[in-house]
Amino acid sequence: MRTLVKFAFLFTVGILISCGGKEEKKEEGLKIGQKPKVEQKEDEPVSDEIPASQRITLDNKGVGKIKNLELPATIDDAMVERGAAIFKTNCTACHKIGKRFIGPSPSGIMERRSPEWIMNMILDPQLMVAEDRCAKDLLIEFNGAAMANQNMTEAQARDILEYFRTLK
Amino acid sequence: MKTYKIHILSIIGVLALLTSCGNNNGKNSSNGALNSSAAEKMYVAPGEQDDYYAFMSGGYSGNLTVYGLPSGRMFKEIPVFSQFPTSGYGYSEETKPMLNTSHGFVPWDDSHHPDISQTNGELDGRWIFINGNNTPRIARISLSTFETEEIIEVPNSAGNHSSSFITENTEYVVAGTRFSVPIPQRDMAISDYKENFKGSLSFISVDPEHGHMDIKFQLLMPGFNYDLSHPGRGKSHGWFFFTTYNTEEAHTLQEVNSSQNDKDFIAAVNWKKIEEYVNNGGGTKMPANYAHNIYDESTHMATTTMKKEVLTVDPLKVPGAVYFLPTPKSPHGCDVDPSGEYIIGNGKLSADLTVHSFDNMIAAIEAEKFDGEAYGIPILKFEDVLAGTVKSGGLGPLHTEFDGKGNAYTTFFISSEVVKWKLGTWEVVDRKPTYYSVGHIMIPGGNSRKPFGGYAVALNKITKDRYLPVGPEMEHSAQIYDISGEKMELIYDFPTHGEPHYAAGCPAELLAPKAKKIYRLDENKHPYAINNPGEAKVVREGNNVHIYMSTIRSHFTPDNIEGIKVGDKVYFHVTNHEQDFDVPHGFAMIGQNTSELLIMPGQTKTSVWEPKQVGVWPFYCTDFCSALHQEMQGYVRVSPANSNIELSWSLGD
Numbered sequence: 001m002r003t004l005v006k007f008a009f010l011f012t013v014g015i016l017i018s019c020g021g022k023e024e025k026k027e028e029g030l031k032i033g034q035k036p037k038v039e040q041k042e043d044e045p046v047s048d049e050i051p052a053s054q055r056i057t058l059d060n061k062g063v064g065k066i067k068n069l070e071l072p073a074t075i076d077d078a079m080v081e082r083g084a085a086i087f088k089t090n091c092t093a094c095h096k097i098g099k100r101f102i103g104p105s106p107s108g109i110m111e112r113r114s115p116e117w118i119m120n121m122i123l124d125p126q127l128m129v130a131e132d133r134c135a136k137d138l139l140i141e142f143n144g145a146a147m148a149n150q151n152m153t154e155a156q157a158r159d160i161l162e163y164f165r166t167l168k
Numbered sequence: 169m170k171t172y173k174i175h176i177l178s179i180i181g182v183l184a185l186l187t188s189c190g191n192n193n194g195k196n197s198s199n200g201a202l203n204s205s206a207a208e209k210m211y212v213a214p215g216e217q218d219d220y221y222a223f224m225s226g227g228y229s230g231n232l233t234v235y236g237l238p239s240g241r242m243f244k245e246i247p248v249f250s251q252f253p254t255s256g257y258g259y260s261e262e263t264k265p266m267l268n269t270s271h272g273f274v275p276w277d278d279s280h281h282p283d284i285s286q287t288n289g290e291l292d293g294r295w296i297f298i299n300g301n302n303t304p305r306i307a308r309i310s311l312s313t314f315e316t317e318e319i320i321e322v323p324n325s326a327g328n329h330s331s332s333f334i335t336e337n338t339e340y341v342v343a344g345t346r347f348s349v350p351i352p353q354r355d356m357a358i359s360d361y362k363e364n365f366k367g368s369l370s371f372i373s374v375d376p377e378h379g380h381m382d383i384k385f386q387l388l389m390p391g392f393n394y395d396l397s398h399p400g401r402g403k404s405h406g407w408f409f410f411t412t413y414n415t416e417e418a419h420t421l422q423e424v425n426s427s428q429n430d431k432d433f434i435a436a437v438n439w440k441k442i443e444e445y446v447n448n449g450g451g452t453k454m455p456a457n458y459a460h461n462i463y464d465e466s467t468h469m470a471t472t473t474m475k476k477e478v479l480t481v482d483p484l485k486v487p488g489a490v491y492f493l494p495t496p497k498s499p500h501g502c503d504v505d506p507s508g509e510y511i512i513g514n515g516k517l518s519a520d521l522t523v524h525s526f527d528n529m530i531a532a533i534e535a536e537k538f539d540g541e542a543y544g545i546p547i548l549k550f551e552d553v554l555a556g557t558v559k560s561g562g563l564g565p566l567h568t569e570f571d572g573k574g575n576a577y578t579t580f581f582i583s584s585e586v587v588k589w590k591l592g593t594w595e596v597v598d599r600k601p602t603y604y605s606v607g608h609i610m611i612p613g614g615n616s617r618k619p620f621g622g623y624a625v626a627l628n629k630i631t632k633d634r635y636l637p638v639g640p641e642m643e644h645s646a647q648i649y650d651i652s653g654e655k656m657e658l659i660y661d662f663p664t665h666g667e668p669h670y671a672a673g674c675p676a677e678l679l680a681p682k683a684k685k686i687y688r689l690d691e692n693k694h695p696y697a698i699n700n701p702g703e704a705k706v707v708r709e710g711n712n713v714h715i716y717m718s719t720i721r722s723h724f725t726p727d728n729i730e731g732i733k734v735g736d737k738v739y740f741h742v743t744n745h746e747q748d749f750d751v752p753h754g755f756a757m758i759g760q761n762t763s764e765l766l767i768m769p770g771q772t773k774t775s776v777w778e779p780k781q782v783g784v785w786p787f788y789c790t791d792f793c794s795a796l797h798q799e800m801q802g803y804v805r806v807s808p809a810n811s812n813i814e815l816s817w818s819l820g821d
Binding site: 092094144145152 | 702721722795
């Protein structure tokens with residue numbers, strides 16, 4: 001029993017020593033009854049009536065390393081060919097053309113999403129789901145099936161995007 | 169006593185709190201007077217990473233475990249010589265060949281001495297090698313995938329113990345026999361051991377690019393026991409040193425009969441001389457039968473080749489290639505200091521360490537100062553080669569490692585301690601107890617030309633009261649000593665898996681940046697891989713049914729299969745289409761007479777199922793892969809052997 005008391009004493013001392021100075025400072029700003037701070041997000045909430053898969057969010061570039069992407073007027077056939085092959089290997093387990101599957105169909109995606117958003121979603125889906133409202137809503141709409149990061153290079157993602165331009 | 173323990177606990181608690189509340193990242197914290205605390209030295213804060221990798225042999229687990237230093241956290245168990253149901257190693261069709269030997273499929277071994285590949289005598293972090301002691305084998309493990317890539321069986325060997333040690337440019341991995349045997353094996357009286365049995369020392373070349381191993385030659389030595397070995401380095405590069413015992417050539421009651429001679433030998437082998445002899449056509453080809461198993465990273469598949477011949481060398485045919493250095497009391501450990509000058513033989517029944525000098529040895533050889541011969545091999549005079557004796561006062565010295573600052577650290581099994589002493593002056597600087605009965609010791613890079621120092625890990629044989637009791641068998645304990653100061657400081661105890669004998673360590677930055685994260689799908693050359701789910705199919709070839717299947721979070725393609733019959737042999741070839749780090753999928757089928765598969769991103773693995781009962785049987789993913797992991801399952805319909813149901817497969821239709 002004595003030993004237990006000693007242990008408790010030392011433990012308490014430990015807490016006192018370890019959290020000394022800083023703890024006091026923190027307490028200065030802490031008042032009982034204060035309302036918790038709520039972070040205000042600028043882009044929320046978008047109307048939830050339209051399912052995310054049908055929403056048009058062309059102004060949203062998403063979150064990630066692609067900040068601005070101008071598409072040339074003409075479609076590059078070589079890129080399309082490469083993109084179609086990469087898509088087949090890496091994406092068709094969940095995305096089917098013209099058909100809702102594990103994830104949404106990419107058909108007509110260029111009319112709903114910006115090129116930057118598409119690229120960012122391919123390159124870092126985890127970040128997008130954490131920080132982009134549309135990506136988050138898509139995750140919920142599609143049953144919580146998180147999109148896999150297929151470790152695409154920027155060039156590969158760009159090829160896929162070019163392929164998407166051919167899907168109506 | 170109890171009070172004392174609780175005090176220590178409290179202090180550790182306090183220290184943990186001290187480090188946790190600061191405005192620092194834990195590891196680099198400084199708290200004035202408590203700066204030297206043991207807890208702080210081994211503490212790696214959550215989210216922080218260790219400074220060193222440590223690879224511990226698994227002993228009778230047959231595997232190799234990977235730890236971090238100084239935290240003592242275990243990161244991985246790498247299956248090497250033993251079947252490993254956790255990943256399917258040795259169970260999957262691709263990895264079964266890794267365990268083939270001339271004795272058939274051997275699903276287990278006793279792994280002892282890991283050694284990291286070297287360039288110019290410094291660790292280069294390409295591969296780690298380890299020996300299988302029981303059914304003599306040497307394995308090579310990739311240090312980018314941390315998987316076993318190759319296993320070669322060693323013929324004419326038994327108790328493959330003075331293995332696997334690497335020459336300074338990884339020219340050879342060396343495997344010496346502990347037990348001498350008839351070579352070639354034959355039916356003969358055991359009592360005819362003397363003069364008839366031989367001890368083989370195998371020099372296995374390592375391809376500098378791929379690491380592929382090939383037995384270059386086997387030196388057939390007198391029938392002693394070759395216990396441990398280490399390569400020369402620096403000026404002694406080109407030589408290899410082996411401790412021997414049982415120079416009495418006893419074949420029974422060796423506990424007594426092998427300890428009669430006051431001195432046994434360290435065999436000094438000039439392998440460069442033998443290599444030259446062999447390259448000029450020397451040596452005798454002998455019929456043999458041994459397995460060579462190679463795992464191909466691009467096909468994700470192992471293949472076995474049975475080799476039928478080995479090149480043997482009679483040491484008497486190569487003058488100047490082998491000498492014996494008398495060494496007291498059945499020497500066990502055989503260690504060479506970073507400069508290559510000192511060869512340390514630890515007489516395990518002695519209190520003292522014997523240190524031989526390489527320069528003295530060369531001088532004695534050149535002066536031809538011999539003290540007789542054993543089976544034609546010249547014996548040098550003990551006094552001529554001796555550099556010094558470390559009078560430590562300990563008992564049962566076993567192994568020595570180095571810190572690169574002129575100090576050596578020797579373990580003492582019987583007196584349970586580590587003794588630090590100075591090279592050249594042989595003066596004992598410090599000694600610290602171990603808990604208990606220490607075998608090997610490991611300092612990162614401590615058996616190379618460039619030790620990294622920092623920590624020494626004592627690998628103990630007996631645990632007793634160090635941890636909470638868990639029945640008669642305890643995991644072996646290891647202890648970490650901070651060796652940065654003049655005195656060693658015991659900073660942490662941690663349990664290890666199996667029975668670690670030797671270990672090898674290196675700085676984290678040597679391996680971490682090149683550790684593989686995924687296998688690229690577009691580099692997968694497995695014959696049953698599918699590139700995309702559209703290629704999923706089921707093919708019948710008689711009673712064999714091949715299912716080409718893919719997985720991604722969180723479904724199998726296909727997940728409904730019909731047309732399988734009782735009596736079929738069903739091969740599930742599963743390709744993981746993930747390309748993201750640390751997203752394996754598992755595969756397990758109800759009633760399968762094998763283990764699960766754990767399939768890494770981009771990898772293909774195959775599991776066999778022979779259904780014996782009619783019904784609809786589920787399979788599922790065993791690795792919690794996503795929020796929808798519980799949904800990741802499928803069904804196989806098994807019909808009677810005479811049914812006419814056509815093969816069909818689908819997903820979501």
